[in-house]
Amino acid sequence: MTVAEPRFGSLLPDILASPPGGVSRSLAKRLKAVESRNITYVDSGWPIFWQEARGSNVRDVDGNVYIDLSGAFGVALIGHAHAGVVRALRVQGENLLHGMGDIHPPVGKVELIERLCGIAPWVGAQAVLTTSGSEAVEVALKTAQIATGKPGIVAFKGAYHGLTMGALAVTDRAHFRSYFEAQLYKGVAFVPFPGCNGISGVTADEALELLRTALRHGAPNGDPIGAVIIEPVQGRAGVRVPPDGFMAVLSDVAMEEGAIIIADEIFTGLGRCGSLLASEPLGLRPDIVCLGKVLGGGMPLSACLARQSIMCAWPQNDGEAIHTNTFLGHPLACATALAVLDIVEQHSIPECAEVVGSELLTELRGSLRDSDTVSEVRGCGLMIGIELVTAEGLPWKDGAVRVAEAALGHGLILLPAGEHGHVVELTPPVFLTGEQAAHSVAVLSSIIQKLH
Ligand SMILES: Cc1ncc(COP(=O)(O)O)c(C=O)c1O
16 A cells, blocks of 8 residues: 655645745845845845745745745635636636626626625625725725715734725824824724733723724714724734634724724634624624635735625716726626635535644644733734733744744745734645644744743
């Protein structure tokens, strides 16, 4: 009997040339000469240039094989280059590469929107397809304004909703905002996101009281507030999981005060957090839902879904849409998204994410329990954060950046999160093998124990 060799996708790391290898370094040099210096971070240990990716593996241009614990910004929940997605892309590419989204739409747009409305948390949903997560948020904010007539918004401290101007106005990180502050809408009241480990948290009750006050008194610029935008689990803020019951009471408060709720499920949605939408088990009852990342299976695609009664506030198209874009309903992205939705359903991806995620969480908690630098390992499905602190118990500034750099040298791709770069964020593919998971936990724990 022969034992099958593990295939690219389920391999352990194999580092042939200390990353970044020579080919990556020379590409970085070329890129640095021609790309805006703000875009790709380049230093002696960063970045590697990707050549190919499948399942949980990435191979770089120097032949190094990595385990992708980032899922490439959380996109690759069903793994890189899933065969079903690649097949859909190939078939679609041979027929129609580009359509005229809001004028003469490609057929896939109809099928995809029907499917998305089928998974929305309301009967009678309607949707707008968009291209990036930020654009889905723009459409959600525009929809809320049209539906409520109240421009003010409540967002949460630490929130990340994207970097286009409307989305940036509800994103709470000085790093992203400071140069553009003067151009950002001033009608946003930021309320604390509760309960994160005592470091920067307030209790759920305190947060809800502040929410109620903001909804009653209006935004800092005096505008009445029509909408609350929230991530069910804050991702980029450092995997901040809300306390039990918080989202349900938040929904009651918003309803009582006449505000609609936008759930930004761009990171959490489509199975990442162990359910199709993270809002549902958390008790959040949104009126608008934004999806992105996983949706396109690697193609740039996002969507804004809303209750029909809310979406109907948009005026009838009289010949020219007032929100659209050149690539709206792109046929390739619609085709891959339909394949993604099939895979998510047929392989019970949310349930798998719950099982794989809770095993990973338990393993990490066990192996890091004696580490003085780790204040908490937390998560929801396959979104896991390891929070690092100093000896004084303060967020360890750039601690997770150092972990990410060291991990790369050992063949693990991961990203830092949190305002202080102090949370190691893990959002791997659901098909991470047991062997890959065990190896990742061992390597990560050893890196974290040795740092300081
Ligand atoms: C919760 C959330 N909203 C919005 C966005 C913005 O998405 P994009 O980068 O596709 O514009 C992100 C991206 O990470 C996100 O995590």
